[in-house]
Amino acid sequence: MRRLFWVLMLFLCGASYVVGLEQQHADIDMVSWLAGKWKGEAFGGIAEEIWSQPGGGTMMGMFRLIDKGKVVFSEFEEIVEQDDLLIFKVKHFTPAFVGWEEKEKSVDFKLVSSTENEIRFEGLTLIKIDGETCKLVIRLSDKATGKTKDAEILYHREQN
Numbered sequence: 001m002r003r004l005f006w007v008l009m010l011f012l013c014g015a016s017y018v019v020g021l022e023q024q025h026a027d028i029d030m031v032s033w034l035a036g037k038w039k040g041e042a043f044g045g046i047a048e049e050i051w052s053q054p055g056g057g058t059m060m061g062m063f064r065l066i067d068k069g070k071v072v073f074s075e076f077e078e079i080v081e082q083d084d085l086l087i088f089k090v091k092h093f094t095p096a097f098v099g100w101e102e103k104e105k106s107v108d109f110k111l112v113s114s115t116e117n118e119i120r121f122e123g124l125t126l127i128k129i130d131g132e133t134c135k136l137v138i139r140l141s142d143k144a145t146g147k148t149k150d151a152e153i154l155y156h157r158e159q160n
Contacts, residue, residue, distance in 0.1 A: 026086050026111055028054040031079055031119055033128050035059065038155035045072060047153050057081040071095045086111040088121045132157045 045067030061077035088109040092100035109121035123139040
């Protein structure tokens with residue numbers, strides 16, 4: 001379990017970014033379908049995300065990974081309109097609520113392109129499969145080896 005935590009930390013803190021892609025102007029309403037509660041399997045455990053409705057140019061989200069009945073790590077997330085595009089911001093926390101990133105830092109993913117059902121950020125893609133199912137694809141990078149891989153989380157919408 002502890003080893004899984006450190007492997008995930010290395011991968012998630014080293015999220016790589018796709019460079020050289022043209023950025024697309026957008027507003028927060030294009031991801032409004034994400035609002036609500038989502039659950040799926042990821043990294044050997046259960047992933048949960050809860051997203052607010054758009055408001056004030058932002059959507060706020062929370063994520064946690066649970067394995068064997070215990071939180072492995074959690075995140076505060078924000079999708080925000082900034083400089084005529086969307087930025088997906090993430091701050092990671094240990095089970096003891098200790099931040100992984102520096103106090104003023106976050107892992108940021110800038111919008112690259114979008115369609116009605118796919119929002120592609122640099123290193124992170126949200127895919128709306130239908131009204132009750134979505135997939136998150138994130139590019140993970142191991143800082144020690146420099147290798148990257150894509151991780152997918154298939155989410156199903158939960159009713160409150």
